[in-house]
Amino acid sequence: MYTTTSLKKLALIGAIEKPVKISSTEFMHHVSTSSKTAARVLKQLEDDGFISRQLVAGGQMVQLTEVGVGLLKKEYADYQQIFCKDHVDLELYGEVITGLGEGQYYIAKDGYMSQFRDKLDFKPFPGTLNVRLNGESAQIRDNMDLIQPIIINGFNDGERSFGGVKCYPIEIEGIKSAVIIPDRTHYPADLLEIIAPVKLREVLRIHDGDEVKVVVKNPQKCK
Template identity: 25%
Template sequence: MLKTFIGRVISGKGQGERFVDLPWVKEECKRLLGFTPYPGTLNLLISHEEKAFLLRLAKEQGVILKPPEGSPYCKALLLRASVEGFSGALVFPEDIVWEYRDKDVVEFVAPVKLRKELGLSDNCMCRLEIVDAT
């Protein structure tokens, strides 16, 4: 069943960009998702209930992004999704170490820079879609 959410675009602090640009992250995303992500994430503010639902779904249906042995980075769950028709994945770090730990924000990776492709700026509203196989 297709589930649709509406999120508001917000800026980050560049942490997603640095993470997604790591060679092992690019390689694992290519292997697990079939694409090399653009170095950056699209941050979407959604409701608390929606984020809880998506995190539960990621635990049930997502794939695990594992860092190399001895890496200082944590694992993350990747959940296939799309934003305004562009395929990609939501990223949920295992450890709550990122800036949005207390906010209802999800981070989305895609093979292209969505802000540019969709002409997005902060406070724009976007359609996020996922397939719920449960």
């Protein structure tokens, strides 16, 4: 009952960026309940993994975990779907880098390829382009988490299982493509792995170190 409301109140007092000190008595005013219930809510949020909490003299140091922040982002995305109707895109800039060379193996799997064709409306070239975002774009990239992704389901080919993938439609230098984020990814957040219907390095004549513009297609914008 109190989960998202409580997390929102904690976020508003800065508990996303760093731990904040708050007592149960102070917190009860934020959630309009008794001090005893407020203490119980904080304990439950900790037990559910939404916050980290350390008891100190006069209260506790509280900070939202990644799970807690993720729940708020999901809530925000839901409100966007309700109230936001206009289109807006995210413009990201970064430099081309060499990846780990695993993209060709995974993308070529029938379990992925058939879904890419059906859900992205193009057949990907069997390989990926890797782009390291610059500092400003790396921060803007966080807004991708607020966009509803296209889900590529995991599958089993009879020998091993393959995890799901989130896809975000983009254009890179005008070519319709997609950023892919595997559920089991080991890539940092500032690295984009991109699939396209063509070999982007050849078509765009780009090499490691070249800057490219990536436009993430966002279907919704708040007025």
